[in-house]
Amino acid sequence: MTTRAASWQPLSPGERSVAIEVLVHGPLSRTDLARRLDLSAGSLTRLTKPLIESGLLVEVPDGGPAEVRQGRPSQPLDVVAESRTFLGLKLTEDMVYGVVTTLRSEIVARLDRPLTTHDPERVADVLAEMTAELAARFPTLTGMGIGVGGLVQDRAVVGESPFLEWSDVPLAELVERRTGLPVVVENDVAALVEAETWFGAGRGLDRFVVLTIGAGIGYGLVLGGKRVPYAEEDRGFGRHWILNPNGPLTPAGERGSAVSLLTIPSIRYQIRAATGRDLTYEEILAGAAAGEPMAVRVIDEAARALGTLVAQIANFVLPQKILLAGEGVGLMDVAGKTVDDTLRAHRHPLALPLDVETKVSDFHDWARGAAVLAIQVLVLGVAEV
Template sequence: MTAAATSWPPLSRQERSVAIEVLVHGPLSRTDLARRLLLSPGSLTRLTKPLIESGLLVEVPETDAAPAESRQGRPSQPLDVVAESRLFVGFKITGDMVYGVVTTLRSDIVARHDRPLADHDPVRVADLLAEMTEEFAGAHPRLAGIGIGVGGLVEDRAVVGESPFLLWRDVPLAELVQQRTGLPVVVENDVAALVEAETWFGAGRGLDRFVVLTIGAGLGYGLVLGGRRVPCAEEDRGFGRHWILDPNGPLTPDGERGSAVSLLTIPSIRYQLRAATGRDLTYEEILAGAAAGEPMASRVVDEAARALGTLVAHIANFAMPQKILLAGEGVGLMDVAGGTVAETLRSHRHPMAAPVDLETKVSDFHDWARGAAVPAIRELVLGSAEV
């Protein structure tokens, strides 16, 4: 398959600034947009004209925008991005599945498609991604790019340096997929991609200091300062393996004794139940057992809840974020033991500290795939040199 990408129009730096402001925060009145970007009305008119002519921006009815400010003179219609003008494919690769989505320019999902991953050979994986892209393109021809999320170390948004789930080293995944699809491809660590998605279009939009913490098969952490993600050495190599939350805590095959990984990840929680009872239960069965008062399940879930409260408190104490987003397939812990998490969190904070704004987002792998699309959106909008 070879596709013609729906490219971003050639824009100056100031035109890009206008487009990004409307993309992330719109619809916006011209008055609000000029104030945000410190532009005169004449300069704003000059900058928006080519964006409207290219079909990227459009005037929308006043009711579609935020309440207009009081202003003098002839009212103008707010500006918004034509989100469907460009579409993106996002893939999340796990050890046994590929989850795929098509998103708009604002990362709203318009299609989903999943395929089993029977082979980890990089060439065959690239072939599978190309097949899925071709299927998407049949119904959604305005594809502008592909984003791929992988657990592990990703270099230059193109090469999977190391992936423990896929047993890969130095795989040029972006090149392999681009050769087969003809579309620009961005590869990113899955947690980093999710952080960027939430920063631009989700819980962190408009915040200066923001944290994403994910719990599931592993732990993920992302810090945003000044609206930009801060690179973290551990985000690609197993965050939390050496962050000791309880020195007397459990010893599991992955992570140090009492580490965040040993206490909080789904495999570790399942391992603890299996070692204690001989029963191989799913994570959902363990949570249900704890909710029903089953002693061993309750003990393990309570330990995990206290560990989570401690971890969130440490993050709040040192990073001082305006909000912490808790996401991932393990967030069901909050439904069963959210009270213990909150109590532990308060006990590890100064009595006069402001309450932590902890938002929980129930995620599935399509959310991770959506997150993977956002670095591709960002690269198209910002230009490769600015991402």
């Protein structure tokens, strides 16, 4: 599928820096752009000219006060956010969650489908059917990103996914063959971190951490405004992050690990093993809020584990902000005080207050993260994120 987006590539490093600055922070005047990027007026003009000619950047009316200048007034530069749309897909064990976003990652449509099989060919068929349905509504669809829990290689191959029971599945190739659209595949946590860094809680921050709680534990570190990739980020490192050596032993994690104490499956397992009742996570949280002894015990232990984990991250990374996200953050509504008390107890009394933001998120946020990866890679050619 040929789109005008192809004419935006390849961008030089300088052009890419200008495009990203305007995309994330725009509209910006040329003066602001030059200051932000430490460029001379001449260098900025040289870099912006091809971006304007290709249609990636446009001049927009300045809504601020008129400025007195010699010669032609300078209009701010911006992107036309609606000129291109992107599909983001998040795969879980039994569902596909999809969103369509603008160039600035604003969600303009949602579409979900059940996943009744893990056969890669059939999964690719489902993704292609969703793409066709959305492409009919959004003819500006330029490309797609797919987020998967597990190890992803070269943004194309799912090397290992325990949730889908996949090994070495060439997902990008399977979907591209069916849709004709360019496809980027990435670990779902990495995609979420990119979205929050560019367009969310971490925008403009130098040191930023994303910690997700849900079916597993996800961790993302941003330094110098860029996500730090690391070898074990796709392999469930939370199994080995020990928070309480005397804590519970569960099927999915080491004794007292972040996974054993904090993940939804482990919390449900603890309640089931102790009471014989198979309760949902929401029912367990409600039970803890109502004072049911076993639910209180398990949720309180999880809250103390979360406070300890956040304190450890803060003590070593010294982030400006930590974002708590994922489908398990309802823990904060029920036991937030325990988390906060434990966090303070594990930090130096003179440490600066830690900015912890809790984001009540669903799987569409993860899908949006995948769409942001598509924007980065397919439009801007950002290969080093």
